[in-house]
Amino acid sequence: MAAPMELFCWSGGWGLPSVDLDSLTVLTYARFTGVPLKVHKITNPWRSPSGSLPALRTSNGEVISVPHRIITQLRKEKYNADYDLSARQGADTLAFMSLLEEKLLPVLIHTFWVDTKNYVEVTRKWYAEAMPFPLNFFLPGHMQRQHMERLQLLCGEQRPESEEELEKELYQEARECLTLLSQRLGTQKFFFGDAPASLDAFVFSYLALLLQAKLPSGKLQAHLRGLHNLCTYCSHILSLYFPWDGAEASPPHQTPAAPETEDEPYRRRNQVLSVLAGLVAMVGYALLSGIVSIQRTSPARGLGTRALGMAEEEDEE
Template sequence: MDPMSLSLLMYLQLLLPSRFVVVETINPDLSPSGQLPFLKNGKDSVAPFSSILSYLHKEASGLSPTVSRPHDAAWLAHAESNLGDLVLHMLYSLQANWNELTHPSIVYRFPIPQRYYAPHRLRESYKSRLESSGLWSLPGIEQEKKPFAKSAPPKEVNPRDRFLKVFEREKVLDKARTTLDLYTRLLGSGSFFNGDRPSLLDAVVAAHILLLIRPPYPDPLLQELVTTSYPSLIAHADRLYDLTLSAPMPTRTESHSGSLRSLLPMDSESEQDIWVTRLRFAFAGLTLGGIITFMSAGPRSMIR
């Protein structure tokens, strides 16, 4: 569920198609920067995202590079910040999405006892970022689900709280429209942002759009906005997905158990369960991040 890990994976498929292995991990302590994703190539361990890009461009200098323009760096920073805020809002801020999708999809990635506190610590780590951008749910607007809530009598909603909820949701939509309109204009009628060949900017924007539209969000606030109002961005994201992620790629999982299935709840396969599986494997298992090992002229390397 980390958009920058997905961005890196898609870009690597453009730069070094199928010449790397994705290793699933939830342990950022393995990274030299303490952040995911990171890259391993032989004895080299590289992080964060910007350093990985520099390393790849140096190591893969003999390959045909994807097209970029001088001002792409500014757009990349804008996308990581602004589109990233929208994705994090959907995954971590909206209470229904956290309770019914995000938390269930990550909790079984942690061993006991970490699974009882690590997901909430992860969510808390995004709070200050989302608060500063006005995308964190206000107290009392989204109510935490309580155990045995089905047997409790329905709680009367204060009219003021209802008004505040509508106001806050509209404020989020306005902020999202401002950001998405920029990328719609930048893309124009083209297939890619820089002409007829995809670039790093295409991978980064597409990764964020995919994470806004593909998960089965219980609260589809921004999902509905994108699907109804931004068809060109959806077509662009689908185009990048088909180019980079539609075919299987080598993956393996660093797990506290030996079974991949043990990472998933053992309940019946609901729509959410199916999406979690698809995210982990079709999206190369980048639930929290990943390690990518890539193959240059020498031995295979790895991205986590």
């Protein structure tokens, strides 16, 4: 009997099954299709077989770590949420996917990773509390830099020179995009009728993060909450497909330790690597900041001295 597929993704918070956009998208698509997965919700990307999240380990041991490729693999396994779509609906899916990436993704990155108030009070706070020591000291900052680089790529060379102008332009386009989505959805349960498709997995993930997070600076959040059909749409998907993920859980590292599993050797290895990396980072910081200095002495002085059909688990760090 083939081993079950395993999905490694960021853990949940803010009333959502995952706080990460890509992880939430893959989780939602998997729940829509009922694919049998063993889900590892973790807060340490080093425990993923690819070193990043989300990541899918197939039944033959192949590791896939890009959301679109993960969904393509699930389709190959005959779990296709778009199977009944017409050619026109397929074309609409591609068009709206491009719209999401062009108009909503930049603002989502800006909201959670660039806006100082949101980053400090919401994003960094969650990751710093959820991640194990010593990763929580330096990994959130590293992730922020990665997201800022991604935002620069998305905005391209035509971006306004002024940050204020850029922010104004991004948020204006995002509001127009949300309004268009609201008009396209209308009174339907999902974008193509009574059954969810892959487009719904992506749209839900974008909208749910904006709706659920308690953002101190919520420019786009206020506009979204005024579009009642989109709010109802998100609530419907949460209650129908994630009924036991609605309550906000405590950070995983505060819960009792899980029993030892077959992943234990990797866990021990990564714990050791985590501690070593933390020590190196702290020593480097101390040297660079002048807290600790190294002085040479003459020889005479001597020498000094780590579902629906889905079995889910909250993995401990």
